[in-house]
Amino acid sequence: MVDVFLIVATTVAFFILFVIAVYLLVYYSHPDDHNEAYFPKIVVIIGIMLAGATCLLLPLDVANGEGYPGCDGYNTKLCGGFNMVLFWDIFFWLIPIWVFLMIPFSTFYYEADDGMLMAGTSVSPNPVRKSKILSAVGWTTGVVVFVSIVYVVAYFLGNEAQIPVNEFTGVDLLQSLTLGSDKRGVVFPNTALLNTTDNEPLPFTSNQMQDMNIYDAAYSDKVVDNESVSILMQVSVSTFFAALMAWLGWFLFSVFGGIGMASMPLDLILIFKNRPKHMDAVEFAEAQKSVRDRCNELVDIGELIKVERLTNPEMGKKARNERQALLEFRQAVYLLEQDVDDFKACTQDYDNYNPLRPYISLFLGICSIILSLFWIIHIVVYILPQSPWAPFLNAYFAWFDTWFSLFGVISVAIFTIYLLFAAVTGCFKFGLRVACISLHPMILGKTYMSSFLFNTGLVLLCALPVVQFSAQAFSDYARYTTINQIFNVQIDNLTFFGFWFTKNIFVYIFICLTGLTCVYLLCRPKDSGPSGVELRDRFRSRGRGRT
Structure with missing residues (x-):
């Protein structure tokens, strides 16, 4: 039930x-x-x-x-x-x-x-x-x-999976489990005892099976005629699919999980450290000018990307350098949006900010x-x-x-x-x-x-x-x-x-990336994107090179 x-x-x-x-x-x-x-x-x-x-x-x-x-x-x-x-x-x-x-x-x-699908279309x-x-x-x-x-x-x-087991015969263990000396069996890791003749579980109680697990882990040297063997087992379709999905997912999890294990605590603490604070007139003017300059730089870059996509559409899609520059542009835009939100939280939205x-x-x-x-x-x-x-x-x-x-x-x-x-x-x-x-x-x-x-x-x-x-x-x-x-x-x-x-190949990658990320973030805790001026100059130089 x-x-x-x-x-x-x-x-x-x-x-x-x-x-x-x-x-x-x-x-x-x-x-x-x-x-x-x-x-x-x-x-x-x-x-x-x-x-x-x-x-x-x-x-x-x-x-x-x-x-x-x-x-x-x-x-x-x-x-x-x-x-x-x-x-x-x-x-x-x-x-x-x-x-x-x-x-x-x-x-x-x-x-x-x-x-x-465009506004005003009759289609x-x-x-x-x-x-x-x-x-x-x-x-x-x-x-x-x-x-x-x-x-x-x-x-x-x-x-097929080759599962290692311990094969044994003898009386030291068998007598304690109320088995005759003529019985044979195998012990899976952390599993019950199986009869090797018909591959069916031997009639043990729950406590006896628990004792068997403890015995196999800690007292294997006391088994008479102990021999290591393996059983060839064909796994089910769903289990194999789980293995394939887990193997594929480990390539992502070992990298991103290791980085996140170190970066998530730091990001949460930095939210507290960089919480909005009241700014005086000088700080307000400097922050406003910095945000305005960065915004103007990214607007110029956006216009250059738009012109380049219209004049050279295939280059914009296939060129590796174009894609790299576009990703850096998105990074800069995201960081600017975050800084603008922080600036608003310190100024016009200061009273509405949740303390x-x-x-x-x-x-x-x-x-x-x-x-x-x-x-x-x-x-x-x-x-x-x-x-x-x-x-x-x-x-x-x-x-x-x-x-x-x-x-x-x-x-x-x-x-x-x-x-x-x-x-x-x-x-x-x-x-x-x-x-x-x-x-x-x-x-x-x-x-x-x-x-x-x-x-x-x-x-x-x-x-x-x-x-x-x-x-x-x-x-x-x-x-x-x-x-x-x-x-x-x-x-x-x-x-x-x-x-x-x-x-434990993936586990080693996981733990190594966690350590490397800790060291890296201690040296560079603040997220900083590429320079807007550098990006703008890069797009302009490519435009002049094609003309």
Whole structure:
């Protein structure tokens, strides 16, 4: 029977995610999109809920198996009642559907422009809508076909996992588990004992299976005729898709998550440090002149870009230098807008500024510092060593549960969601400091749907790496979860993906970028874009060179 409390908690969690998604969409959307782009808005709302729910499935999995040592996700009688294997399979399919189908279609449809939709045109909107749909379907079909081919080829080449086990015969352990000396079995890491003759679980009680796990981890030298063997196992289609999505997502999460782990606390604290303050006449005049000069420079650059696009449209699209200059121009515009908002907050909007905002940011910044430090320490003492030096956070979560049964589960949720926020923050910080990707900031009342779709796709791509990373980091505390068996047993032993995960390649990238970002931000804490004068001179010199 399903635990009623788990049903209520799951329902409340989905409702909260829905409220958060709608709130973000309503308060951050640009006024131009208020009565437009309804389908992309639905895709964004469901995508945000899907990303959040994927991360929250881990604490749900922990709560479902908490206190049930024999829980494996299949036998729900030994768990809290939820079939977590089915839950995870559903999300393993929904994430790629959203990343490779729904978001690309929405993006292509939203950004489609065939030149027919203009103010005052007499052309019927139906051909325009049809043209945009056909264009979006065509591009999306190409994406889906490419991804399908890659997945099918990868699945048939590497869908087998070699799972290491311990094979034993003897009486020392068997007598303690009420087995005869003629029995043989194998022990999976953190799993139950299997009979090698028919591959069925041996009839152990939950306490006996827990003893087996402890025995295998700490007393393997006492087993008579112990021999290391491996079992060849073909993973399911959904599990392999999860491995592929996690592997792809790790390339983004290891970079952006590592940067965000260091930059997010600093950004929050700088909001407090740079809070609006009253300016005297001299400071007001200097700030006003600086903003006006920068604005004039960027207006000149914008006019040069417009002229260059009209006279040389192909060059504007294909030239690498043109794209780099355009990205730097967008950086400068964004930073100018931020400085203008800060200037207004210090002058004409000073009385309307919420004085609690910087103090809330300071509090969140302190919390972020604590979470980042705990994560770094946990990675160093538990994940990176071949034999963990200390359980650290696993022990603290178990200790929290002694106070209240859900304290540890809530803590797992906080640490997991924090990684997702760090990845989004790191992506924006990287784009702001290194002009190689387009900026898609979430600005209150100024965010277009293209930025919503980009950020939704980013969090969905990072969701499975976050879950895998958390399952690895909290494997002691979450030892009876289904996701622990999926990632730490099956996926970690796949032929290709297992090498990347078991060697902690992505984790090393993550922790190295966190350290490098800390050093870099301590030297250059303030975001500063390219010089407007330099950009303007660069465009003018290219214009003279072509003439």
